[in-house]
Amino acid sequence: MTVASGIDKGAVETAGRLRAVVEELSAAFYEREDVVRTLVATMLAGQHALLLGPPGTAKSELARELTSRVEGANLWEILLSKFTAPTRMFGPIDVAALSRGEYRQVFEGRATTAHIAFIDEIFKCSTAALNETLGFLNERIYHPENGGAPIRCPLISAITASNELPSGEDSVAIYDRLLVRLEVDYLTDPSNFAALVRSAVEQPTAAGRTTVTLTELQHAVSAGVPGVGVPDMILDALCTLRAALRHREIIASDRRWRISVRLLQASALLDGRAEVAENDLALLTHVLWDSPAQRPAVEREVLQMVNPDAREALDIADAIEELGAELDAKAGQSREALSDWAIKEANAKLSRAGKKLAQLRSDAQAAGRSTVSIDRVIARQKAVHSRVLTEALGLDASVIQAQV
Template sequence: MTERGTEMADAAAGMRAIVTELSDQFFERADVVRALAVSVLAGQHSLILGPPGTAKSELGRELTSRFEGARYWEVLLSKFTDPKRLFGPVDVAALTRGEYTQVFAGRATEAHIAFVDEIFKCSAGALNEMLAFLNERLYHPENGGDPIPCPLVSAITASNELPSTEELAAVYDRLLVRLEVGYLTDPSNFAKLVRSAVTAAAPTTRTTVSLDELQHAVSVEVPAVDVPDGIVDAVCQLRAELRRKELVMSDRRWKQSIRLLQASAWLDGRTEVTDRDLEVLRHVLWDSTTQRPTVERAVLMLVNPDAREALDLLDAIEELEAELNAKVGQSTESLSDWAVKEANGKLARAGKRLDVMIADAQTAGRSVETLERVARRRKAVHARIMVEALGVDASMVQV
């Protein structure tokens, strides 16, 4: 392997280490962390969507801080945000000399990596400049001079809600990867979160990747990953399936999604896209949150032979959680009776079946990502039932 090839292999290993570290640091966010990393490696932008207090900003900052030597820019938008605050204020000293120029240092104009919080609160005045910044990597200066190229590699954005106007929908369309997050569901993870508030965390390894390694991966290494004809056929088949469900995405979004597949393969250390990389499309091909389950099922059933049964098990697991939610206010005896006679047995059988399916998939060399995700969901729901219906101490739950 050449020296440069060794460096890039090290960069991929570094990115995998970052994904692992952040997945351990942020409970129930492993899938989100990996998708964000893939988005950065593809040179695309992402959205973390969820209610307040779900660590959206903390996760975005932590990932974007892992690129050593990269100029980082962060902003919290509001409907009153002045474009000059984003891209550079007027140079007052120059203004006194009759010159109208802007100071770009420390602003979006010079950033390699950006984190934009409350992206859909973007002011009307800043909207066009934000669109050009995200899409063309350009800024049109206030004095009307030539557009200024911006070195932006990727932006991570966050919001509590989806856009409500057509103007903001244009910004939304620039965010290729869309990730919906919620509050922690597993009581044992919640107990760890509470404990972390009173107990200082032990020092952890903090892997970084250099700006040079990141830029070379985005511009050279990732685009060089091979996309076999079978993958192209699968994407065409998926598009047809979603159109039958009246879910239509733009040609631009489909084209951009291919780079995500290449980035997913590169992150895993592969030189060719495989079926397992198609799973990242779950985070790309929906507009409203009501569409997301339909897209997820279509993607997974296309690429994973285990998906149909796994998703059926997931539906059954979530039905049990819905039953638990509906029993709020019932007596302890009623909850305990339901948990012992019905819920625990169903969840135990689902767990055993998932264990078998995971073992079979590993033996056959198939991806177990979906199966493990359903297994984690089963564990979280089972833990809720143990705590809320049977009164087990959350920190002692093992299911």
């Protein structure tokens, strides 16, 4: 890693600790390394993220653990519903003052004083609270109930979560304010699932817990990230990517494209670099789609430009998914039939895929290119291979990792 020399030293040191946070949380939350790093980069960029996935995928736990790593910050959390009143979010009425004929709100401990926010079920925001929520996320302001002057909120970043995509104009407006969109699903690798289950009964071991202070984070966001250089080749790449996506009828707003530049700068700083590189463009796979069905096309267009190794890995991913689907289709067949298929076909194909992916990763590392997308395919290859070994051949999931 090339250490940045042309940007603020304090910001570089903060970024180094945030890298340690990424490593610690990636070790604690299985199959979430890309999600964790992207969330941290989003926070550094001073932007907001959405965790989209079914219940029980550790969205809330991950958000709480990450936000708690900022010492001295006012953290605010809420679970929204269609009946959540704006005053519950931004400040209840001061009853004591009301008895004296004064109409005031109590802002302490609410969104109006938060530096970091976690908003669960974001798309269930009530119609009454919609406009204030939009202003809070976008302009960082709140208009008091008494009609007084707008209050400037100190919000740095919000992590939001939802089990479903938005429906209706109200929730779509909020959706557009969330720059980064991350899909979070159930664990796919049987060995990771086995480790998760074991963790419920095993005594937890003491783990490192790196933190940053609020002051350090604020400085990195306001001074460190804007100081990261953006070469003309990156700006040209954005123009080319926009044209390619429009050809596929995938259209992001001009505002989203503009703000994404700050995310690229944050990604570079997180890696300790003074300048945005092609590798950072990979984060745009979490920015430029509206529906999850569009994400693979966005990822392919991004990698088409910046990472041929990862692009080839995605082709291998398609073959891996076909094998996973074939395994699902064979549910209910006899163990003999499953074993025959696994030994003669699936195991050999998955083994070859694993070797090819390892070579692609090595080539990418040697060329200084990002391995994030390749790592994601490798994880998927291991997950499907583990399923074949456990479901078709009856091997113990607790020792699968050593097998693959």
